[in-house]
Amino acid sequence: MNKPLSIRQAVLMYLFISISPVLRQIPSALAKEAxxxxxxxxxxxxxxxxxxTAIIILLINSYPGLNLYEITxxxxxxxxxxxxxIFYLIWAILYLTGILxxxxxxxxxxxxxxxxxxxxxxxxxxxxIYALYKTAKTIFRFSEFALGPVFAFIGILFICALNRLRTxxxxxxxxxxxxxxxxxxxxxxxxxxxxxxxxxxxxxxxxSVTKKHLRKFWTGALIFILLxxxxxxxxxxxxxxxxxxxxxxxFYITVKSITFFNIFERFEVLVTxxxxxxxxxxxxxxxxxxxxxxxxxxGIEEKEFLIIPVxxxxxxxxxLVSRTQFEYDFFYKHVIVNLNLIFLYILxxxxxxxxxxxxxxxxxxx
Numbered sequence: 001m002n003k004p005l006s007i008r009q010a011v012l013m014y015l016f017i018s019i020s021p022v023l024r025q026i027p028s029a030l031a032k033e034a035x036x037x038x039x040x041x042x043x044x045x046x047x048x049x050x051x052x053t054a055i056i057i058l059l060i061n062s063y064p065g066l067n068l069y070e071i072t073x074x075x076x077x078x079x080x081x082x083x084x085x086i087f088y089l090i091w092a093i094l095y096l097t098g099i100l101x102x103x104x105x106x107x108x109x110x111x112x113x114x115x116x117x118x119x120x121x122x123x124x125x126x127x128x129i130y131a132l133y134k135t136a137k138t139i140f141r142f143s144e145f146a147l148g149p150v151f152a153f154i155g156i157l158f159i160c161a162l163n164r165l166r167t168x169x170x171x172x173x174x175x176x177x178x179x180x181x182x183x184x185x186x187x188x189x190x191x192x193x194x195x196x197x198x199x200x201x202x203x204x205x206x207x208s209v210t211k212k213h214l215r216k217f218w219t220g221a222l223i224f225i226l227l228x229x230x231x232x233x234x235x236x237x238x239x240x241x242x243x244x245x246x247x248x249x250x251f252y253i254t255v256k257s258i259t260f261f262n263i264f265e266r267f268e269v270l271v272t273x274x275x276x277x278x279x280x281x282x283x284x285x286x287x288x289x290x291x292x293x294x295x296x297x298x299g300i301e302e303k304e305f306l307i308i309p310v311x312x313x314x315x316x317x318x319x320l321v322s323r324t325q326f327e328y329d330f331f332y333k334h335v336i337v338n339l340n341l342i343f344l345y346i347l348x349x350x351x352x353x354x355x356x357x358x359x360x361x362x363x364x365x366x
Contacts, residue, residue: 005204007213009140011220014195015227016143017285019150020099020278021191022227023251023271024106025332027235031245033184036169037177039236042228044181045188052196052345053221055352057214060202062355067203069296075354082297084347089293091343096286097318098336100124101328103279109249109325110272121318125311128283132291132307136201139284150274154227157267158234161258165237188228190337193344195221200289248325287311 030038063071068088072081103124104117112120131139195217205213235244235254244250255268290310291303300306322328 004206005137005140005201007198007205007209007216009144010198010201010205011195011216012147013140013143013281013285014198014220015223016147016150016278017197017282018191018194018224018227018278020102020275020282022224022231023275024102024249026187026191026228027232027244027250028247029187029333030181030184030232031236031241031250033187034180035177035245036236036241037173037181038184038241039170039229039232040173040178040181041185042188042225042232044185045192045228046222046225048189048345049192049195049221049225050218052193052348053217055348056196056199057217058352059199059355060205060209060214062359064209065203065206067201067292068199069293070203071199071355072351075351075358085293085297088343088347089290089297091339092286092290092293093314093317094321094339095336096283096290096314097321098328098332099279099282099286100314100318101322102332103276103283105325105328106249106252106272106275106279110252110268117323118319121315124280124283125315127280128287129307129311131284132287133304136288139281139288143281146277150277153270153274154230157255157258158230161234161238161254164257165233166240167237169237169240170233186341187337188225189345190340192221192224193340195224196344196348197285197289200292248329287314290314 027038030041034041059071063074066074069081069085072084075081076084100121101117104120107120108115108117198217231251235250238257239247239250239254243253247253252268252271255271258267287307287310291306294300294306294310295303322331
């Protein structure tokens with residue numbers, strides 16, 4: 001029924017959907033909570049992200065060919081698995097509304113300040129609906145082909161910006177701020193947890209998953225951490241932490257001051273385009289996850305008739321959740337980040353614990 005998916009494509013999708021929050025939310029959040037030492041926070045986030053990666057590898061090794069729902073059914077039974085999926089459904093819808101709000105507010109801040117957010121959200125949802133009627137493999141392929149040029153573009157920007165980096169914006173790092181950097185790292189951790197979304201599609205990897213394939217998870221997690229370090233140092237070193245803390249899209253402002261050999265400039269337009277593409281893939285992936293969960297809960301074979309009703313619910317809920325930048329910042333900091341930590345770390349840890357218990361039980365029996 002579903003076309004096969006490679007682990008490489010899934011990991012590249014994870015990196016691609018992470019680009020937008022890394023460019024937009026993370027530098028500002030780290031600057032607010034940890035000041036000029038905030039660029040150390042991605043280092044602390046390495047540990048939970050790698051632990052989550054190990055959990056994913058354990059579950060895929062233990063239950064090859066099964067997705068998150070099927071794994072949960074094996075571990076807890078069908079009733080409790082559906083109970084867990086209901087909470088994942090609520091989280092996925094809220095997360096989706098947050099992505100749509102962030103996308104619309106970014107376009108208002110950067111390119112079209114006089115255009116209402118409802119127009120941007122309508123366009124995004126229409127494009128997502130079009131993609132949903134195609135195969136999900138198309139979205140993964142798009143991430144696979146687009147990620148390379150995006151990373152090359154970020155690399156060129158970083159090289160062009162080296163002569164503009166101010167070391168006095170980055171060092172010295174105060175030991176007093178180190179506890180704040182640890183606390184601020186939850187912002188990076190919350191985004192890094194997106195790697196867990198791959199388990200919703202794990203049934204499409206097939207049964208022949210080798211250690212070589214699984215190593216791609218470790219590579220993806222480390223690239224995510226490195227990307228956070230580069231972008232945060234980039235932003236702090238040019239814009240400065242005090243200004244970064246109060247900008248809704250600090251990386252956009254940072255790029256405005258960069259030129260390529262004093263010939264090409266206006267790279268900020270391309271930065272906005274990169275974020276739009278990342279948001280588009282994120283919206284499509286979260287829509288697919290919502291549809292998958294509904295199918296699992298009600299035993300529905302076909303999902304096409306669900307697309308329009310789900311899109312309408314998400315559209316109106318997006319405006320109910322937040323309309324302004326202030327409301328979105330509050331929603332993201334106090335709702336999205338905390339929910340991501342629960343559903344992308346705490347619940348997976350609980351599932352992993354059950355998996356280890358069951359494996360131990362099976363070994364004792366046989």
